[in-house]
Amino acid sequence: MGALMMHVCLVAALGASLCTAAPVSGGIQVFVTPTVSVRRGHTTTLPCWLNPPQSAEGLEVRWFRLDKFDSPIMFYREKSFQDSSQKASYVGRVSFGLKNAASGGLTAGDLSLKLENATIEDAGDYTCYVSSDLSDQGYDRASVSLTVTEMGASPLLSAEWKEDHMVNLSCESEGWYPEPSLRWSDQKQVLTPKSLKYSKDSSGLLSVNSWLLASSSTEVSCTVGVSNEEPKEARLRLENHPQTESIQSSSSSVAGWVAFVVLLIAMLVLLGGLCYKKREKKKKSGNHHTNENHPLLPKEVLSTASKFNVNVTLDKEGNQYLKIKNGILRDGRCDFPDGEKVTCLTAIKGTPGFSSGQHYWEVSVGKNDPNVDQIAFSLAQNPRFYCLSVPDRRRLVCI
Structure with a gap:
């Protein structure tokens, strides 16, 4: 009899102990998707739900990071959000989401966290915590690991x-x-x-x-x-070694420029020689009159030079030393500052100007000038002027 009474007392004491202890899990069970990945700046959902499904509208739901239970990123209780303790960096970026398209939301036990505009600082572990005031349900929790990615530039x-x-x-x-x-x-x-x-x-x-x-x-x-x-x-x-290719390319370029310069010099020498022979021939024949309608270059070189023909318009303003009348260049009937020297101080500007290439044009100096019957021009490059030399004269036309 004494042994039986002692057994009854032990059972009663154990029952009392179980009734006063808070249940660790009770009737609530929380499930999550353990890992989630999202691109920086995008929106994602951290799935968390109750099993078996039940309405969570009357439960307390906390989402927090690490051990910051008292500083949740989202806190829901008594059917409303408690914003006073929410972490500032998550204000306006978190809300309840749906774990899938078929989810019934909070009324079906879906406690998923929707996170917008994910940042690098958002990467880490999140805890989904649910508790009930009912003693037969208790509380439960589970964690989700969030990875935030950013795709860099191509290598x-x-x-x-x-x-x-x-x-x-x-x-x-x-x-x-x-x-x-x-x-x-x-x-x-x-x-x-x-x-x-x-x-x-x-x-x-x-x-x-x-x-x-x-x-x-x-x-x-x-x-x-x-x-x-x-x-x-x-x-x-x-x-291939790029330096070798570069050397070959450089050699080809130099060779091309050398060939071009040689060809240009040969052409200038040929034109000068032909013009000189033509002028001497006319002098010997006694023909000292210039016909403005007659080409200044001989026929044998005119076909080549005409490919580079341009129209040069002389400045009508002229200067105190040279005058233009009816399209003809004339002396200004004064003493020239350079004497017999040919410089660009006594010049007439014209358009267009040239900085490179080959160009051919003709200029009339005067119908009745017995000393000039033909003029050959050569381009002389100068940092400020482009000058046309006039053989047997002491004037320049610069453009």
Whole structure:
């Protein structure tokens, strides 16, 4: 009898103890999707729901980070949001979301957190906590890990040729989060870099830089990316030494310019010789009269020179030393400051002007001038003027 009474007392004491202790889980069970990934600046949902489903409108729901239970990012109680204790950086960016398209929302036990405009600082663990005032339900919690990603720029490849047909290749890319992986490879295998370094800018984004030595006769690729995202790749095909190509190109360019200069000098000498012979021939024949309608260049060179024909208009304003009347250049009937020397101080400007190339035009000096029957002009480049020399005269026409 005494033993039986002692057994009854022990059962009664155990029952009393169980009734006074708060249930750790009770009737509420919380389930989550353990990992979620989102692009920086985008919107995502952290799924959390009750099982079995039941309305959560009368429950207390907290979403908080780490152990910041008293500083929740979202706090719902008594069918309304409690904003007074909400963490400032999440104001206006969090609300209840739907774990899928078929969800019935809060009335069906969906406690998912909707997070807008995700930032790098948002990455980390989030706790979904639910409790009830009913003693038979208690509380429960579960955590979700959020990864925030940012796709950086496409890799930039550069090459520096070394000795023994080797190339120093460098690959760099910026604007990534979290820390990206970088992989070198050629057409046959993965390559091991000589260096791999990371750096962080003021916004928290990461840059990666790496280099290696490779054979000059191969195709190398550099791939940069973060998990769950399509990586970005750059390729470089190494064939010929660029310095050799540059030297060949430079040699070809120099040779072309030399050929052009030689041809130009030969043409000027030919034109000058033909003009001189023509002038001497006319002098000997006694023909000292200039016909304005007659070409100043002989027929044998006119066909070539006419390809570069331009119309030059002399400035009608003239100057105190030279005059233009009826389109004819005349002396100003005064003493010239340069004496017999030919300079651009006694000149007439004209348009258009030329800074390069070959140009041909004709000028009438006067119908009745017995000393001038033909004029050959050659272009003389000057930083300020382009001058036309007049053979057997002491004047210049500058444009």
